Amino acid sequence: MLLLSGFTFSCLWAFGLGQLEPIEISVTRAVSQSAQISCKVSLEGFDKVDIHWYRQKTNQPFEYLIYVRNDNTHRPLEGISKKIEAKKDLRTSTATLIINSLKKEDEAIYYCALWVESSWIKVFSKGTKLIVIPSDKHLGSDVSPKPTIFLPSVAETNLHKAGTYLCLLEKFFPDVIRVYWKEKDGDKILKSQEGNSMKTNNTYMKFSWLTVTEDSMDKEHKCIVKHENNQGGVDQEILFPPIDKVANIISPTEAYLKTENAFTTITINPRGENVNNTTDLEACLEERRDVLQIQVTNTSAFYTYLILFFKSVVHLAFVMFCVFRRAALRCDGQSS
Known part of the structure; x- marks a missing residue:
C-alpha cells in the first residue's frame, strides 16, 4: 500500500x-x-x-x-x-x-x-x-461528522505566542474521512495534525488540530471535512475566529460552523478560562475527557504489557542460566 x-x-x-x-x-x-x-x-x-x-x-x-x-x-x-x-x-x-x-x-x-x-x-x-x-444493518438518518470546536487558552497565546485550534468530529460512518486546514480566504493547505479514527458504538470519532503562529493569529481559519455522508455531498467548512479576538474575550466565545450556506452558533469557551457551567459546555468537556481517558487507558495497558513481557524474559533468562550452570557443574564432576 x-x-x-x-x-x-x-x-x-x-x-x-x-x-x-x-x-x-x-x-x-x-x-x-x-x-x-x-x-x-x-x-x-x-x-x-x-x-x-x-x-x-x-x-x-x-x-x-x-x-x-x-x-x-x-x-x-x-x-x-x-x-x-x-x-x-x-x-x-x-x-x-x-x-x-x-x-x-x-x-x-x-x-x-x-x-x-x-x-x-x-x-x-x-x-x-x-x-x-450487512443488508439488515440500519444506519442512522444522519451519520455525517458532528463537529465540536475548542479554542486556544489565553495562557497558551501569551506564553508561546501561538494558539492551537482543536476540532472534534463525532458520530460519523464510515470511518473513511479526510480533514485539512486553510486560512479562511486562502488556498494553501496548512500543516496540521490528527489522531486516528476511533470507534464509539457503531460510529466513529476523530481529532484534528492546527497550531497557528503569531504571524497568523489575526486571521480566521477553517477546518475542512470531506466525508461520504456530508449533507448535500458538500465538504463541511468549520470556521474558527482569529486568536487575537479569542484571547481578549472573557465570557464564552461564539464560534461559527459553516455547513453549506448556513451558519450554526455553538458556545465554546477558550481552554483554561473560568466559565459558567452551561449544559453545552459540560457536555463537550465530558466527551473530551472520555476520549482522553480511552487514550490514557490504552497507553497504560500497552506499557504494562511491555513491562510484564520484559520481566518474563529476564525471569526466563535467569532460569535458563541456572539450569545450564547446574548441568555444566554436573558434567565437570563426572569428568573428574
Whole structure:
C-alpha cells in the first residue's frame, strides 16, 4: 500500500497533479446491492486513452479487474463479465467502475489508472474504499461528522505566542474521512495534525488540530471535512475566529460552523478560562475527557504489557542460566 502511494504521487508529481482524482473517498453499500466508483480524468485526449481498474483487499496483493477502451467498450476479465463493468463519460471526463451483486469479499480499495502516453509509467488515482455492510444493518438518518470546536487558552497565546485550534468530529460512518486546514480566504493547505479514527458504538470519532503562529493569529481559519455522508455531498467548512479576538474575550466565545450556506452558533469557551457551567459546555468537556481517558487507558495497558513481557524474559533468562550452570557443574564432576 505504501509502495503504491509513493509510486502514485511520484508519477503525479512528474506528469502533472490532478490527472486522476477519485470523486468519492468511500462508497458504502449493502450486500446484494450494486456500487459505482467514479474517477475524474483531467487529461487532453480522454476519449483516446484506456482506463484500467485495480483493487487491493486488506493484506493482499493488487488485483487487475478491467479496462475501458478508447471506443468506450469495456474489457472484463474472463468469468466476471456480469460481476464487474466499466464505462467512460466523455462529456464529464469521468470513468466509472460498476460492481454488481455485492458480497463482503468485494470490500477493498479501488483504483483507476492509465498509461502515460509514450511512457512505460502507469498513473494511479488515490483510491476509493468500498465498504460492504450487512443488508439488515440500519444506519442512522444522519451519520455525517458532528463537529465540536475548542479554542486556544489565553495562557497558551501569551506564553508561546501561538494558539492551537482543536476540532472534534463525532458520530460519523464510515470511518473513511479526510480533514485539512486553510486560512479562511486562502488556498494553501496548512500543516496540521490528527489522531486516528476511533470507534464509539457503531460510529466513529476523530481529532484534528492546527497550531497557528503569531504571524497568523489575526486571521480566521477553517477546518475542512470531506466525508461520504456530508449533507448535500458538500465538504463541511468549520470556521474558527482569529486568536487575537479569542484571547481578549472573557465570557464564552461564539464560534461559527459553516455547513453549506448556513451558519450554526455553538458556545465554546477558550481552554483554561473560568466559565459558567452551561449544559453545552459540560457536555463537550465530558466527551473530551472520555476520549482522553480511552487514550490514557490504552497507553497504560500497552506499557504494562511491555513491562510484564520484559520481566518474563529476564525471569526466563535467569532460569535458563541456572539450569545450564547446574548441568555444566554436573558434567565437570563426572569428568573428574
